[in-house]
Amino acid sequence: MLLSRPALGWNHSEIKWKSVETEHFIVHYNEGAADCAADAARIAEQSYGPITRFYNYEPSRKVHIILSDKEDVSSGETYFYLDKIEITATYMDFIFRGSTNWLENVITHEFTHIVTIQKAMKYPLRVPSLYVQVVSFEREKRPDVIIGYPNFQASYPIPGEVVPNWFAEGVAQFQSPEGRYDFWDSHRDMLLRVAVLSGGLLTLDEMGVFGKNSLGNELVYNQGFSMVRYIAERFGLDKLDELVAALSRPYRMTFYGACKSAIHMSDKELYREWKKDLESRYGVVAAGIEKSKVDGRLIAGNGFVNIYPVSDDRGGYFFLSNKGSSFLRMSLVHLKGNGKEERIAKHVTSQFSISPDGSRICYSKLTDENPYHYRLNDLFIYDMAAKKERRLTRGARAVSPAWSPDASKVACIVGCGCSRRIAIVDVSTGEMRYITELSRGTEYFGLSWGQGGILTSVLNGHSRDIALVNPANGTVERLVSTPADERDPVWDIDGGGFFYSCDRTGIFNIYHRSIGDSIDVMVTNCIGGAFTPSVSGSELVFSGYASSGYTVRAIDDWREVSRPMDSSNDDEELMRQRKEVVNTVEAFYFAKGPAAGRSMVGHDAGSSDSFSAGVESKKGSSVGASPVSRGGFDYTMIYLFPRFLIYEGKPRLGLFASSGEILGRQSFSAGGSINLDREFDANLAFEMRQFKPTFLFEFYRCRKYYSYVSEVETGESTEYYTRYDLWDVYFHTILEFGEPSLVKRNELDIRLNHGE
Incomplete structure (x- = not known):
């Protein structure tokens, strides 16, 4: 992305932005998100040294981080030419990846993009690419028409970087040995394991680009992370930096040459060796599971995501499905006992x-x-x-509802800033009461309300624990807390125990724990994974991951197939990696002192914009970081795009330039081209988005010489040579009524045009 664009996609000029500046970063945040901004500033500075040292590169300017907490949408984007990172405070609960501490992971991930891709650039930072273009026109027969319609147009970019997507995302997940907030978790291993065993691995060419469905795009990340780890383990950590450096050679147009230079084999050879290693390792895993596999029978599998199944006690099932969508647009569906399917609601975002x-x-x-x-x-x-x-609530930012046993109330999880807490809503009035405190860094996931209380899972650094919440006073008791990831708890029929999903063996399976004696039994034994259990009588239904994605599966009598849990099968290496990252995250929060875990009350918690980030500089001294309202505009550098054109059969030289305010409130672009006959075209555009409506100014100027033969003036055939000049000006006033997309705009454009 080259032109700066608004942090929230369209004109949100009502947002009041503040900023905090550290030694290497400027964090912009909306009012009310000061606590998240303070954390972001610390995290960014703590990531700076490890990442820049590992890749031997430092950005030439301060990096801007735009942090928004206005929407319940999780995202992180890097504009590496602009030295800009955009992130949302809302936690990313992504079904294809394990748990992470969101801010630590996303900031380090996106900053790694800045460092590695800038280092891999072949031209100066302000020259993102060069263009070779050809434009020709139909020949006109009428003398009063200067030029015909275009009949051929071609534009070939010579890019400033050629980093394949799998490598870019792989190193961003790998991060660095010194500073790592991500690791190879059980979800990632599940996706890769199933792809390898089912013959569904992306090819090397497919790994190089996105443009797939959500699962296919995630496999680009997944396989890229795995291959980067393979390079580091087989050839050495230093080879990652060497590969990045090799990509910066001006003559290099593919990853092939970088591979040959750094690790002395082609990218295709690397892919084959990596794939062979995976097939060997996962083949052993599958063979061991096949001897005692328990993965139930298939109930539903249309679409690649079918999750949170619940029996209707009449031979049918309710569940969420993305059937008919290439992405994670979920609908609540009812698969009836007669096989007919009914859609209850669209755009459902969490467990029902x-x-x-x-x-x-x-x-x-x-x-x-x-x-x-x-x-x-x-x-x-x-x-x-x-x-x-x-509709029960308005603007509550609530997910994962769970009915109370008497059906008079609903418990839910409410997001606020970088944390979430549990609330109870009165079904008749919609009145909401918070029962747990809002503590920075604390995240709750999934609820099950029974006579014994509210079961939930709580994020513990990079894994989850099962906890019991008292709905009367909000006290939280950990029931299952190990280095493994325990999630998706649900009460059994009589309330004497609960089911949950756990990855203690390196593969997520369903377990049952009895409350009285704390005895756990293993119910499923899958090659893929088992999640989101629910029970009806003796039947256990759950979501199982297989080659087609998440499917709904059922076990008729869960007690018949359950077995005692064997700790000798625990994946100690996975637990070790997870514990290392958890310790890093805990050290980050504890280092901030007593205020780090302070409780905040109300939706406006953390709205105070008075803080000191207290980050450490390279020299070890504390760098104060106080928030300020920035009255001016931070513009990016002016980016240049040189062009060589063949225009109407004549060579031209051209240039396009652009720049924009870092928060997307203003932007401008200019360009033009000229040939040896001094024919030229020029354009200028300036957009203002700090008000409503949006204002846009455009100017166009061109000159063309042409000749024609006429007998009108002299009575004889005479050839005339003429210079034609044109200028045109547009003023736009744009009223937006909805967020624009690639295929739809809902706006009113009032336009004034004048030209001669």
């Missing part, structure tokens, strides 16, 4: 809950029905008899 009497379903959806059209999660209740939906 069925009322104890089976008459109502509560779920969360992402809506923009608020004054500024922010995308926020709210709770809805669907009456199955009336087939009508009722």
Whole structure:
């Protein structure tokens, strides 16, 4: 991305931005997100040294981090030419990856992109690419028409960097040995293991580009991370930096040459060796599981995501599915006992809950029905008899509802800044009461409310633990807390125990724990993975991962197949890696002193914009970082795009230039080309988005020499040589009524045009 664009996609000029500046970064944040900004500043500075030392490169300017906490959408994007990172504070709960501490991971990941891709650039930073272009036109027969329609156009970019996507994302996940907030977790291993064993690995060419469905795009990340780890383990850590440096050679147009230079084999040879190693290792794993495999029978598998299955006690099942979508757009569907499928609701964003009497379903959806059209999660209740939906909350930012045993209330998880807490909503009035405190860095996931209390999973650095929450006073008791990742707890039928998913063997399977004696038994034994269990009588239904993605599966009698848990099968290496990262995260929070874990009350918690980031500089001294309202504009450098054209059969030299304000409030672009006959074209555009409506100014100027033969003036055939000059000016006033997309814009453009 070259031109700066708004941090939230369209004109949100109502946002008041503040900034905090450290030695190497400027963190911009919306009012109310000061605590997240303070954490972001510390994390960025702590990541700076390890990443820049490992790749032997430092950005020439301060990196801008734009942190937004206005929407319930998780994202992280890097604009490496602009020295800009955009992230949201909302935790990314992604079904294809394990748990991480969001801010630490996303900032380090995106900053690694800045460092590695800038180092791999072949031209100066302000020259992103060169262009060779050809434009020709139809020949006109009428003398009063100067030029015909274009009949051929071609534009070939000579890029300033040729880093394949798999390598870019691989090193961003690998990060550095000194500073790492990510690791090869069980979800990543699951996706790769299943792809290898089912023959579904992406080819090397497919790994180089995105443009697939959500699962295919994730495999680019996944396989890239695995191959980067393979390079580091087989050839040495220093080879990653050598590969990045080799990509910066001006003559290098592919990854092939960089591979030959750094590790003395081609990229295709590297791929074959890596694939062979995976097939050998995963073949042994699969052979061991096949002897005692328990993965149930297939219930549903249309679409590549089918999760949170619940029996309707009549031979049918409710679950979330992305059937019909190439991405993670989930619908709540009811697969009836007769095989017919009914869609209950679209755009559902989390686990749903069925009322104890089976008459109502509560779920969360992402809506923009608020004054500024922010995308926020709210709770809805669907009456199955009336087939009508009722909205329960507005602007609550609530997900993962769970009905109380008496069906008068719904528990849910509410997001605020970099943390989440549990609240209870009165079903009749919509009144919300928070029962757990909001503590920075604490995240809750999934709820199951029974007579014994509310079961949930709590993020512990880079894994989750099972906890029991008292709905009356909000006290939290850890029930299952090991280095493994324990998640998706749900009460069993009589409330004497609960099911949960755990990756203690390196593969997620379903386990059951009895509350009284704390005895755990293993229920499933899958090659892929088993998640989100629920029970109806003796039948256990769950979401199992296989070659087609997440499917709904069932075990008729879970007690018949369960077995005692064997700790000798635990994956000690996985636990060691996870513990290292957890210790790093804990050290980060404890280093901040007593205020780090302070409780914050209310949705406006953390709105105070008075803090000192207290980050460490390279020399070890504390660098104060106080927030300020920046009245001016931080512009990017002016980026240049040289062009060589063949235009109407004549060579031309051209140049395009662009720059923009770092928060997307202003931008401009200019360009033009000229030939030896002094024919030229020039254009200029300037956009202002710090107000509503958006204002846009465009100017175009061109000159062309042409000749024609006429008998009108002299009565004889005379050839005339003429200079034609044109200028045109546009003023736009743009009123936006919705977020623009690649295929749709909902706006009113009032345009004034004058030209001669």
